[in-house]
Every structure is written in structure tokens, then in C-alpha cells.
Amino acid sequence: MAEELGGIGVQDDRLVVVGGGQAAFALIARLRALKDSRPITLISDEPSLPYQRPPLSKKYLLREMTLDRLQYRPESWYAEQAIDLRLATRVTAIDRAAKSVILSDGTRLSYHTLALATGATPRHLADSVGGALDGVFTLRDFGDADRLAEAMRPGRRVLIIGGGYIGLEAAAVARTLGLEVTLIEMADRIVQRVAASATSDILRALHLSRGVDLREGTGLTHLVEKDGRVVGAELSDGTTIDVDLVIVGIGVSANDRIAHDAGIETANGVIVDIHGRSSDPSVFAMGDCAVLPFADMLIRLESVQNAVDQAEAIAATIGGTPTPYHPKPWFWSDQYDVKLQIAGFGLGHDETITRAGQRPGSASVWYYRQGRLIAVDAINDAKAYVVGKKLIEMGATPDKAAIENPATDLKALLVA
Incomplete structure (x- = not known):
């Protein structure tokens, strides 16, 4: 053929x-x-x-x-x-x-x-803390998702280990399905590795409002087992909680x-x-x-x-036409009815500006490194995402006061 x-x-x-x-x-x-x-x-x-x-x-x-x-x-x-x-x-x-x-x-x-x-x-929990027990899940392929979906039944208690985007998305799904959710993050705040504290604050408030027991600065000491299955977890804050399943989201x-x-x-x-x-x-x-x-x-x-x-x-x-690749990163995460859209790459930022959106619950966080715009997190704010993405790709950094002012027409910044 x-x-x-x-x-x-x-x-x-x-x-x-x-x-x-x-x-x-x-x-x-x-x-x-x-x-x-x-x-x-x-x-x-x-x-x-x-x-x-x-x-x-x-x-x-x-x-x-x-x-x-x-x-x-x-x-x-x-x-x-x-x-x-x-x-x-x-x-x-x-x-x-x-x-x-x-x-x-x-x-x-x-x-x-x-x-x-x-x-x-996905990285797995060590066997020494209970990583091999029945009821402990990671999520990489459709087989993992099938097994996890079967286990995520209303009323069950789930412990999510890791407050990155995978962990937060799993928490949103679990709460939507009617599970009781505890999420622990060893770092001082959720999504600390990939997002500014302002974005962490917005996502933390979102999950707390949906009934997630979210514990930052908290790790896992070990899982409690009965007949080879996880039934509880001892946490680094000294508490022990009952759990029916565990989702591990500690990176890849x-x-x-x-x-x-x-x-x-x-x-x-x-x-x-x-x-x-x-x-x-x-x-x-x-x-x-x-x-x-x-x-x-x-x-x-x-x-x-x-x-x-x-x-x-x-x-x-x-195919014979050497073509260099220069990344123009963008990402997204869906949690409940919130869409987080990310343009650029915020690693190494030294300043952020938070801008209120035009609709209730919308906002954006703008990242700068040495005075230059490098990334935007847009929470239910498609306009901020689209404009921020274009500005970053253009290499343009508009006046910070204009970004911070909610009355500024963002689209006008593209022709300024």
C-alpha cells in the first residue's frame, strides 16, 4: 500500500x-x-x-x-x-x-x-509504606482508569496523595461522584512546583468549597492494611484516617x-x-x-x-526539511466547573500579578521574570488566556498597571 x-x-x-x-x-x-x-x-x-x-x-x-x-x-x-x-x-x-x-x-x-x-x-509508593496493597491506584492508561472507576463508588473514602494537577483532577472527579475525599500534599502548598501561590490559593479555595479535606504540608507515614487491602492511612500530622482506596499522584x-x-x-x-x-x-x-x-x-x-x-x-x-522546534507551551486542567488554562512556562518567575476577571469566579495570574511576561494562568477567563498567550508568543510585555486594572480592555494590549 x-x-x-x-x-x-x-x-x-x-x-x-x-x-x-x-x-x-x-x-x-x-x-x-x-x-x-x-x-x-x-x-x-x-x-x-x-x-x-x-x-x-x-x-x-x-x-x-x-x-x-x-x-x-x-x-x-x-x-x-x-x-x-x-x-x-x-x-x-x-x-x-x-x-x-x-x-x-x-x-x-x-x-x-x-x-x-x-x-x-507515574511514580509509585514504596512497598514499605503499603504501595503494593489492594486498593492503591496510579493513573497512566485506560486500564488503570477502568479499575479506578470501578472502585470510585459513592460514599467511599478516598485518600489522594499529591496536590499536583493529576491529584486535584482526581479529587474533583471523586467529589463529583459522591466520595469522601482527603487530599494530602507534602509541600507547603498544592501545585507548588508548577504554579504561583496565587493560583494555589484559588484552587485551594475551590476544593475546600466542594468538601475536600485538603491538608498541605502533610505526608504519608504508612498505609494501614487488613487482609492485604488498604483500610487506613497514618499521616505525618499524627492523625490516622479510614480509607477505602488510595490514588497516588506524586509525579512521573x-x-x-x-x-x-x-x-x-x-x-x-x-x-x-x-x-x-x-x-x-x-x-x-x-x-x-x-x-x-x-x-x-x-x-x-x-x-x-x-x-x-x-x-x-x-x-x-x-521528511527532509530540517525544522527546529521552539516550544510555545500551553496546558489546561478541568476541575469541577472550572477550566484552568495556562499559557507560557512560569518556571523561574520572580513576580506575579493577579487580575480579577469580568465574570464571578474568573481570574488570571500573570507571571514575570526580570520584568518580562513569561506565563499566564487563566481561571474561567478565556480572554485572559488568549490575550496572554498571544502576548507571550509576540515577546511583548504590556504595562503591569494596565494588566492589574480590571477595567483594561485586554484585547487593546495586542495593538498597543
Whole structure:
């Protein structure tokens, strides 16, 4: 079928893509849109066709979306595009000298170009504190979400460990479903790693108003078990609470093991240049598993935007048009009836301004570093998000007093 696609590509030019998420799909879809007919094999350790993951902690967990709606394309699309799908299959090793990957069934598959889109894996609680007990959950794939949805029954008591966005989204779903929720965060405040204190304050008030027992500066000492199942938790504040299930949201680790073992440079992710190339020029990495240059730093960006944009730039490079990738980050989080939209990347900010929105409950937090606008958090405020995103992409920093003044027409700042 590859011949029917036209364009460039010969049989010894095989691209092997490892992963079944957003970045992997964006790469192969873009290559075929560019009329690149090279042989492509996509290998995913999951049994499902490639699917989007953000709704797993939101609408899918609420059973408002089904798996087939999460899948990017039906199976027929892959056949039409001459994509060789290898599902429920792991890559166990990369043989760089032979330019081949070794699969979980022991077979080898040769490549001309290798693209790693292996994502990240949630960190687990140590067995010594009860991490292996029944009733303890993490959330990475649809199987995790299915098991968790079955356990999240009205009236049950859930402990959520971690006050990042995954933990907060899980708390919102649990309260919506009628569970009693305790959320603990070891740091001084929720979302401390990724958001300013003003945004933490807004989200804290939101969850407290919905009945979440939210405890900051509080960690887990150990889980209490009965017959191999979690029934309680002893917390660092000295209290012991009864629980029926535990959701762990304490961050993720990049899936870079096969790259590391092959001698490719890694640092909690595969280190790549502006073209997505690793230290091996035949191997690219993208999405959550990639460490990329941004604003004189090396960072990982865990977002749909990064996965898609980076993969599409890499597709152009693989297709013969070297295309540097310069991230323009944006993120979002849905909690209850609140939509948090984030433009830019607030790491290293030294000042923030909070602006009241035009509607009740709306607000925005504007981040600055050395006087320059670098990020905006918009809470139920689409206009602040859209304008802030455009200003950041333009490299523009409007007068701070104008931003702070709720009477300012934000759109006018784009032409000022």
C-alpha cells in the first residue's frame, strides 16, 4: 500500500516509532500528510489503538467518554496509511550498531530512523509504606482508569496523595461522584512546583468549597492494611484516617530506560536538540519522554501541545526539511466547573500579578521574570488566556498597571 501514497520513501528507509500516545500518532499522521511513503512500524505496549490520555483523569474516569472516542483513528486508517501496527508489544532493547530494536517476543526489527515516544510512568509508593496493597491506584492508561472507576463508588473514602494537577483532577472527579475525599500534599502548598501561590490559593479555595479535606504540608507515614487491602492511612500530622482506596499522584518518571541502556544520553528523559535528535543522530525522541532546550534550560514538557508540535517538527525533519522546534507551551486542567488554562512556562518567575476577571469566579495570574511576561494562568477567563498567550508568543510585555486594572480592555494590549 505504501506505493499508493506517492511521495518520498524507499523500503530500506523504515521508521520505527515506539509509543502509542499523542506524540507517536502526531508523528506518523504528519508524515503521511506530507506524502512521505517510507515504511512505518508503530510499536505500543498497550492493546488499544493509539489514544489521547488527558481525558483519562477527567471525562473518561467520569464515564462521560468511551475508549473508542479517545482513539485518534479507527483501525482501518492505519491500514489505509500503510502503518504496520504492533500492539501489546514492548521494545526491550535498542541495538544501535545493528540499527534494530528487540521486541518482547524476541524478534528483531531493523530501522533506518527510530523515534521514541515512550511517555512517562507515574511514580509509585514504596512497598514499605503499603504501595503494593489492594486498593492503591496510579493513573497512566485506560486500564488503570477502568479499575479506578470501578472502585470510585459513592460514599467511599478516598485518600489522594499529591496536590499536583493529576491529584486535584482526581479529587474533583471523586467529589463529583459522591466520595469522601482527603487530599494530602507534602509541600507547603498544592501545585507548588508548577504554579504561583496565587493560583494555589484559588484552587485551594475551590476544593475546600466542594468538601475536600485538603491538608498541605502533610505526608504519608504508612498505609494501614487488613487482609492485604488498604483500610487506613497514618499521616505525618499524627492523625490516622479510614480509607477505602488510595490514588497516588506524586509525579512521573520519563520512560527512557531503553535509550539509557543503549548508551543514548538521558537525564530523566532522552536529551534532544532543537530538531528532536538524541545523541544518536538516527534516534529521535518527543513528547513526555524528551528533554529539550527551552529558554536556556533543558526541560521536559508534559502537555498535548508539546507532544503534537514537537512531533510535527520532527516529521518535517525526518521528511527532509530540517525544522527546529521552539516550544510555545500551553496546558489546561478541568476541575469541577472550572477550566484552568495556562499559557507560557512560569518556571523561574520572580513576580506575579493577579487580575480579577469580568465574570464571578474568573481570574488570571500573570507571571514575570526580570520584568518580562513569561506565563499566564487563566481561571474561567478565556480572554485572559488568549490575550496572554498571544502576548507571550509576540515577546511583548504590556504595562503591569494596565494588566492589574480590571477595567483594561485586554484585547487593546495586542495593538498597543
